[in-house]
Amino acid sequence: MKLLRVGPVGQEKPAILDDKGTIRDLSRHVSDFAGPSVGFEALNAIRAIDLSTLPVIENPDRIGACLASVPNFYCIGLNYAKHAAEAGMDAPKEPIIFSKASSALSGPFDPVIIPRQSTKTDWEVELGVVIGKAASYVSEADALSYVAGYCTVNDVSERAFQIEKGGQWIKGKSAPSFGPVGPYLVTADEVPDPQNLSLSLSLNGATVQDSNTSDMIFGVAEIVSYMSQFMMLLPGDIIATGTPSGVGMGMKPQRFLVEGDVMELEVEGLGRQWQQATNAQ
Known part of the structure; x- marks a missing residue:
């Protein structure tokens, strides 16, 4: 579905x-x-x-986030081998877990708002995983049976807030509009292999990210199992599973969003997003 x-x-x-x-x-x-x-x-x-x-909805004026709200918005850092390399960091030995504020949740076609004082707002196409039942101490072999579905995510990030201001990454990940999800929540039965999905992002029509979830260091099953050893995952939780290479921070010279930039991103079978960057008022 x-x-x-x-x-x-x-x-x-x-x-x-x-x-x-x-x-x-x-x-x-x-x-x-x-x-x-x-x-x-x-x-x-x-x-x-x-x-x-069921009644037909013709020509809807807007498609919102595929989830109205989330108990938790989790993310996995440096989870693609080539992205870790472009960031100049060693591949992690265990999944790096952080969070976005749930208030970052946004529609797939809504504007991405560049925060006040921002100098380094960046893009990240990701596979999103939505949990379907409470998961605690689950095995990797059983982990996918806890997944309700999948969606496209743009893990928008402000790199100066994330890296240069110290502390946890969450403050660079959580501004309003920094979590576009959707357009669809695609149920797990329609995604037989989450480790073989192409994903891409273009900026102003030029492809900057183009990869496959097979490049993940830690796959979906390993992530869900691993996280469940430390916390209880809840129905409706979303996990953004990391981004491939091609983010602005990794470019030489670096390139970050400015007002008017357009991002188009897609994960195979999960739908396409389109966002235009605008400055916060």
Whole structure:
């Protein structure tokens, strides 16, 4: 299934794509997509619905984030071998885990807002993993059975805030609009191998990131299992699993977002995003 949310900010309706690509309104059956409502029991209830009975949503004016909110927005750092190399850092021996503020959550076509005082706002296309049931001390062999679905994520980052101001990375990752997710939450049954998905990002029409999840140092199953040894993952949690090479910080000379820049990004089978950068007011 491909689940999405359509409508103005704060007024989104839960929806689903039928087998013809038509958007169908799920709001009579589902209040929204967040937390337990993207757990396995809720997803199975949606599967049982005859989609032909649902109202059609034609020409929606906006597609919002595929999740209305998240209990936790986790990220994995330096998880592609070539990205670690371009950052001048050794490949990590264990997954590097950090968080984005949940308030960074944004729609896939909403503007990316360059924060006040920012000099180094950067782009990062990533595979997003959405948890479908509570996960604690799970084995790597069982880990994918805890995944409800996947989505495209742009882990927008302010590198000066992240690296030059000391402390934790979260403050460079968490400005409003720094977490575009969607357009779809694609259920796990439609992604047979999360370690063989192409992903790419273009800036003003020029491709800057072009890779495959096979370049991950730690795969999805290993990440979910590893994280569950230290915390309980909850239904609706999202994990951005790292970005490939081609970020602005790794360019020579470095290149960061300025007002008017356009990013287009995609993860194979999960949908395409489009964002234009704008300065904070």
